[in-house]
Structure formats: structure tokens, C-alpha cells
Amino acid sequence: MQKSKQEIREAEAKEISVSMKRLVTGYRSLLEAAIESEGLTLAQLRMLNALQEQPETSAADLARTCYITPQSMQAVVTRAEREGWITRSPSPTNRRVLTASLTAKGRKVYERGMELWSEIARQTWDGAKLSELRTLNELLGAAVDRLQPRLDALHGKSASKRKTA
Template sequence: MRKSKQENRDDAAKAISLTMKRLMTNMRLLLEAELESDGMTLAQLRMLNAVHEESDISSAELARTCYITPQSMQSLVVRAEREGWIKRSPSPRNRRILTTVLTPKGKKAYERAIELWAVLSHDMWAETKLEQMQELNAVLSAAVDRLQPRLDDLHQRQSAKRKSA
């Protein structure tokens, strides 16, 4: 029996999703292995990236930015502070909140990690033409945009659930 056009689209969507999952899993495994030699985890790199993007950020804001719990972020922050990658100090707006900035050592660790990521990314896309990369990015960005309202709704439900607990 021949498949309908919709069934073919569904099969193609499933194949793309599985390939994207393999791509992200492989990239993550390779990046984690590279970062391990510098004593860094991927979660720490995400945190350092967030601090790099927005200096003087609180741990709560970091947790939201990195999509992890405040408790998990706290352990990342404590370790990063112990490693000398970040410095925390009271916020000028609210002395009870500690804000986080990268130290020179943290900036160097962050730049090294980004360099490792860039090498893997370069190797991954080496045989792909720029136009293909741009088209793929546009297609994936549109897919992400279509899912964003559902993700926003999920975050709101989770936040409401935490507040009521």
C-alpha cells in the first residue's frame, strides 16, 4: 500500500528529528570529552557563556537562562567560584542578591572552551556549502519558532506548579 503525502511527511519529519538527535548527542559527547581535559563540563560552559553574555547576572537568572534548577545552578556557581572562573558580589540594586562576573581566568577558560567547540563545529560542517548551511538554519529556526509558544506554555505551567507546591 502506498503511503499518503502526510505519512511521507511524517516519516521525513521523524528521520530529521532522529538525525538531529544523533548530531546533538555526538557533538555533546565530543565536546564534553574535549572540555574534560580542561576540568570543565558542558553545564559549566553554558553557565560561563551566560555570564559572558550578561555580566552581573544573578544565580536565579543564570538558572533560568541555562534551563536548570536553582539548586543545580548553585552547585555550578560554587564550583566555578572555587576554580576562580567567576566572582560574585552583592548587587548594587539589591544587596541580598549576589551577581556574577567572569574573572580573567574564567574568560580564558571560556575562550578556550569556545575554541574547542569551534573546531568541532568546523569539522562537522567542513563539506557543507554556505548556502546549504544558511538554508538549513532557516528551516530549523522556523521549526523552533513554531514550537516556542508550546515551550513558553510549558515553562509557565512548570513555574505555576513550583509556586503552588
């Protein structure tokens, strides 16, 4: 019996999901191993990236942006402050809220982490044609756009459309 177009489409979508899971898992494992040698965790690199893009951010907003719990982000922020990667000061709009910003040392750590991330990206996509990369970017971007309303509802709209490492 011949499969319908819908059944074929669903099988292809499932295979794409499996391949994406393998890609993301492998990519993450390589990135974590690379940045661990620099004394960094993935959560710390995401936080540094978020602060690079949006200085003077509260720990609560960082948690939403990085998709981790506020308690976990508090531990990340505390360590980053102890390491001298960030400074914290009262928010100009709400003195009870502390906001974080990168220090020169934090920018250097961030830049090194991003170099390692970029190297893994180069290795991952080496050999792919530019047109293939553009097509893949368009397809993945459209898929994210379709999921975004559900992600916003799940994580809060302030995390919407932010790019993190």
C-alpha cells in the same frame, strides 16, 4: 497502497528528529570529552557563556538560561567562584541577590572552551556548502520559533531566545 503526502511528511519529520537526536548526542559527547580535558563540564561552559553575554546575572537567572535546576546551578556557581572564574557581589537593584560576573581567568577558560566547541562545529559541517548551512539554519530557526512559546511556558520567559553553548 500509496502513502499520502501527510504520511510521507510525517515519516520525513520522524527521520529528521532521529537524525537530529543522533547529531546532538554525538556532538555533545565530543564536546564533553574535549572540554573535560580542560577541567570543564558542559554546565560550566554554558554558565560562562551566559555570563559572557550577560554579566551581573543571578544564579537563578543563570539556571533558567542554561536549562538546569537552581540547585545544580548553585553547585556550578560555587565551583566557578572557588576556581576564580567568577566573582559574586550584591545586585545593585536587590542587595539580597548575588550576581556573578566573569573574571579574567574565567574569560580565558570560556575562550578555550569556545575554541574547542568551534573546532567540533568545523569538523561537523566540513564539506557542507554555505548555501546548505544557511538553509539548515533557516529551517532550524523556524522550528525553534514554532516551539518557543511552549519552551517559554515550560522554562519561563526570561530564558527565551538566549543562545547558550
